[in-house]
Every structure is written in C-alpha cells, then in structure tokens.
Amino acid sequence: MFGIIIGIAAVITIVALGNGFKRNILADSTGTDQTGQTKYINIKYNDFENMVKEDSGISQTDKNMAANIPEVKEVSYYKASKKDSNPTVDFYDKNTKLNMVVEPTKETSLTMLAGRQLTPADSDGLNKVVVLDEVVAKQLFGSKENALNKAFDLKGQVFTIVGIAENTSGEISPQNYDPLAFFPKKTYTRYLGSKEDHSVLAIKFNPQADQHVAMDKVLKQLNVNGESRLQGEYQDYDPSAEIxxxxxxxxxxxxxxxxVAAxxxxxxxxxxMNMMYISVSERTREIGIRRALGANARSIKRQFLFEGIVLTLSGGVIGYVLGILIAFGASLALPFSVRPDLMTVLISIGTSVIIGVGFSYLPASAAAKKELIDILK
Known part of the structure; x- marks a missing residue:
C-alpha cells in the first residue's frame, strides 16, 4: 500500500504542477479576443533577411490604410500578453546591464535609507522618478549616496532616483522575484509598460459587416499598397491556433x-499482488469454511477482488491528498498557482481501481479455485 501512496502522490504532484504551469503560460500568451470579433493580420516574409530588418513589421501607414476600409471599426497593434505578473526592466550603467523585477505602485511605504518615498502625486503627475533597492544602487553607482538624485536613461526616458530603500529580498539574480525598483504606477504604464507588437495588426469590424469579405478587402489593400508588400505577403493570422x-x-x-513516474x-x-497471495494463503481455513457454508467460486473471487480494490483505492486517496499538498507546497516557491481539478481526481481513482483489479485478479482466481476437499486435507 505504501508503494501505491508514493506512486499516486508522485503522479498527482507532476500533473498538478504541469497543469498550473500550463495555465500560467497560456494566461501570459492569451491576448487574443476569444469572441471571434477581432481578426489579426501579420506578414509572411519572403526570406529571413527581410524578417529581421530593423524597420520590419506593420507600419503606422499600414495601420491607417486598414482603418480607412469602411467595414473596419477599430485597428490596433496586437498585444501579446494580457498580464505581466513580474514586470522586469533592463538597467544600464556603462558596461553593466541588470535585468530585475520592478513594481509599479501608487505609493511606497518602504524602509528608506536615503531620499523619499513615492507618493500618489508622483503617479498622477506622471513623474519620471524611481526608488531603488540599496543593492541595485550599490551595483550601479557604487553607493546609495552616489545614486541619490542621479538621472539615468531608461528606454529613451530620463528618470531620477529620489530614494534608496533598505534591501529585504537578497541579491540580484534570476531566481529573485522580489521587486528591486519601484516606479509610480501611471508613469510605468505610460513609459515602460508592455509594448505593442508591430508584427501583428488587430482589426475589429462593424457588427453588420461580413467579416470574411471585409478581411479580404483589407488584405487586398495592404498587399497592393502596404509598405512591406515587397518584403512579404500580408495574411490572415490566427494567434489562438498557436496558443x-x-x-x-x-x-x-x-x-x-x-x-515515467507511473x-x-x-x-x-x-x-x-504478493500481499494478496499471502492473504489467500493465510486465509485458507476461512475459504474452506465459506465453501462449506455454500459459497461458490465466483463469490470467493469477488471477495478478494473487492479487498484488493479497497486496498489500492485507500492508497490512491491518501496518495492524492499527499500529492496535492506537495504540489501546493512547491507552488509557493514558483510563479504560478496550483488547484485541484477533476482530472487529477479521476487519475487517482482510475489508477487505483485498475491496479486493484489488475494485480488482485490472479490471487483472487487462485482463492476461487481452491476445492473444499483439498482444503480439508
């Protein structure tokens, strides 16, 4: 039974973590309109050289051209992600590049070593200010004193360091998911938030328009007059298929x-199976008494099969609970959550029953074949 518990727990842990990881990845990847009201266009380039050109992609002129089609209601660049649970920013200082988790916030309440906190006025006023963790300040500027009030370029925008906060999250590393820099929320959204993907155009059509006909019009216009028509072909694109x-x-x-775990x-x-064979051997007297009282071979077989299923099902239930608890514990250190679902329950119950029937069948058959005369000998 212990082996059943460990085996089921291992499988349930892997499946639960796998499902949690899948939900997290798909949530990050899903920026498409699932209602079907939005269609997408990208460019199928003639060759790799055209695809990697600096000016490749769908231009603003192309976007305006699509918007001028009468059936088109709205045109925008496709945003590949709905959410950014751990936004990061690259900081540069001479030859140093640091990629770190940042936190857009309305205001801060940190333990300050120098300077001031962020206030709601910073966010409302779109002030280009930032509070750095002392570890970052030391890495980029040598000390917190040198970092305070320094201005630096970030994605073409000049930000000023107005505060240095006490470190509470450790060193800068890919494994550190705690924020090491704090920006006013609206400022971050305006200047540093996720960028539009200019390789894909999202088009919403008027409700009364025939989407297929309207889409053909847009594609025809872009393939005849679009700025990238010589580099490739504008085509209908379905991000949901990739997802x-x-x-x-x-x-x-x-x-x-x-x-593999199974x-x-x-x-x-x-x-x-070995345990059931031992049980059959030790209970020969019981089998003989039941046969003497009129029990047939089928009822004897059914009894031992039932006992095997109860044994493995008990192990499966314990293994399921253990596996879910392990998965929950592991998820605390991972950037995604785990939740029980019907599939893991069915896996646990189904596997337990299959093992119970499959590996108890031969011992149960052996018990059923015992003849009363042989037992009395």
Whole structure:
C-alpha cells in the first residue's frame, strides 16, 4: 500500500504542477479576443533577411490604410500578453546591464535609507522618478549616496532616483522575484509598460459587416499598397491556433513525465499482488469454511477482488491528498498557482481501481479455485 501512496502522490504532484504551469503560460500568451470579433493580420516574409530588418513589421501607414476600409471599426497593434505578473526592466550603467523585477505602485511605504518615498502625486503627475533597492544602487553607482538624485536613461526616458530603500529580498539574480525598483504606477504604464507588437495588426469590424469579405478587402489593400508588400505577403493570422498548439505541447510534456513516474505504480502493483497471495494463503481455513457454508467460486473471487480494490483505492486517496499538498507546497516557491481539478481526481481513482483489479485478479482466481476437499486435507 505504501508503494501505491508514493506512486499516486508522485503522479498527482507532476500533473498538478504541469497543469498550473500550463495555465500560467497560456494566461501570459492569451491576448487574443476569444469572441471571434477581432481578426489579426501579420506578414509572411519572403526570406529571413527581410524578417529581421530593423524597420520590419506593420507600419503606422499600414495601420491607417486598414482603418480607412469602411467595414473596419477599430485597428490596433496586437498585444501579446494580457498580464505581466513580474514586470522586469533592463538597467544600464556603462558596461553593466541588470535585468530585475520592478513594481509599479501608487505609493511606497518602504524602509528608506536615503531620499523619499513615492507618493500618489508622483503617479498622477506622471513623474519620471524611481526608488531603488540599496543593492541595485550599490551595483550601479557604487553607493546609495552616489545614486541619490542621479538621472539615468531608461528606454529613451530620463528618470531620477529620489530614494534608496533598505534591501529585504537578497541579491540580484534570476531566481529573485522580489521587486528591486519601484516606479509610480501611471508613469510605468505610460513609459515602460508592455509594448505593442508591430508584427501583428488587430482589426475589429462593424457588427453588420461580413467579416470574411471585409478581411479580404483589407488584405487586398495592404498587399497592393502596404509598405512591406515587397518584403512579404500580408495574411490572415490566427494567434489562438498557436496558443492551442502550445497547450497541446505542454499537455504532452506533462503526460510523458507523469508516465515515467507511473512506472513506480507497476512495481507497487506487484507488491499488492504478493500481499494478496499471502492473504489467500493465510486465509485458507476461512475459504474452506465459506465453501462449506455454500459459497461458490465466483463469490470467493469477488471477495478478494473487492479487498484488493479497497486496498489500492485507500492508497490512491491518501496518495492524492499527499500529492496535492506537495504540489501546493512547491507552488509557493514558483510563479504560478496550483488547484485541484477533476482530472487529477479521476487519475487517482482510475489508477487505483485498475491496479486493484489488475494485480488482485490472479490471487483472487487462485482463492476461487481452491476445492473444499483439498482444503480439508
């Protein structure tokens, strides 16, 4: 039974973490309109050289051209992500480049070593100011004193360091998900937020328009007059297809890793079979008494099968609870959450029943084949 518990717990942990990772990735990737009211256009380039050109992509002129089609209601550049749970910014100072997690906030209440806190007025006024963690200040400027009131360029915008906060999150590293720089919320959104993807155009059509006909008009106009018509072909693009493909790949990866972990369940099943054989051997007297009282072979077989299923199902339930708890514990250190779902419940119950039936069948059959005369000998 212990082997069943460990095996089920391992599989459930892997599946639960895999599903949580999948939900997180797809949530980050899904910026498309799931209602079907928005269509997308990208460029199928003639060659790699055209694709990587600095001016490649759909220009503002192309965007305006699409907007002039009568059936078009709204045109925008596609944003590939709805959310950014851990926004990061690259800081540069001479030869130093630091990529760190930042926090856009309306105001701060940090332990200050120098300078001041951020206030709501900074956000409302779109002030280009920032509060740095002391570790960052030291890394970029040598000391907190040197960093205070310094101005630096960030994505073409000049920001001023107005405060240095006490470090509470450790050193700068890819494993550190705590913010090391704090920006006024509206300032961050205005100047440093996620950029539009100029490789994809999102188009909303008027409700009464035939979307297929209108889309053909837009594509025809862009392929005849678009600024990138010589570099490639403007085409209908479906981001949801890529998202579905990504989800399928993540499912396959989770299934493969789970299947490897499930090998331990086969070994546990062999242990259950041995346990049932021992039980049959030790209960020969009981089998004889039941046969003498009129029990037939089928009822004897059914009894031992039921006992095997109860044994493995009990292990499966305990293993499920243990696996979910382990997954929850692991998710505390990961950038995504874990939640129980019907699939993991079905995996636990189904696997337990299959093992119970599969590995108890032979011992149950052996018990059913015992003849009363042989038992009395």
């Amino acid at each position: 579905k493909q990504l989800g399928s790949m993540l499912d396959q990866m989770t299934f493969f890793i789970g299947a 090998i331990s369940l086969f070994i546990a099943g062999v242990g259950v």
